Amino acid sequence: MRHPRLWPAVAAVVAALGVVVAVALVLVLSPKAPQPAVPPSPVATAVVTTGSLPAAKPASLTIPAIGVRAEGLRDLGLTPDGALEVPPDATTVGWFTGAPSPGEAGPAVLAAHVDYQHVPGAFSRLKDLRPGEQARVGRTDGRTAVFTVYRVDRYAKAAFPTDRVYGDTAEPELRLITCGGAFDRASGNYLDNVVAYAKLTAVEA
Structure with a gap:
């Protein structure tokens, strides 16, 4: 006016x-x-690359490099003879509840079959993982723990390095475990284990 x-x-x-x-x-x-209103900038996803997270059960696992997309992870314990339990079918991924949850300090352990009753398992291509590739673990607290692979090894089950795989680590790490090597038809089992080692490199909220 x-x-x-x-x-x-x-x-x-x-x-x-x-x-x-x-x-x-x-x-x-x-x-x-x-003047025209300026739209607000989108809120960026919070990313944390250091430290550890509080305990929270894993809910999902994605490994883009080998085509893994698993939901509804199953709790795994130990068998009466002290071995790690295995998932009940080909596609289920299990979390060993006797180890830290993914994102806590120490090595979290996820396991799945390489195959099961002639069906390719969730970890059928675990041996093909390479250092630098990522595994993303969705947690029940809404965060996603992003781990970067730094090593993949195969061990004879008779000489499995328990301390190296399950032993304490100062920072949050991840172990992905499945069977591998030759298949023993007499026992119905593979003779080796494949283990991928990864470190926590980011947390998405």
């Missing part, structure tokens, strides 16, 4: 100085057009 007391002064300026100066004064004195 124009200010009623200012416009007579503008008219006087027009008579004395001409139209050019008057136009400039009108532009200065006229109210500014409303």
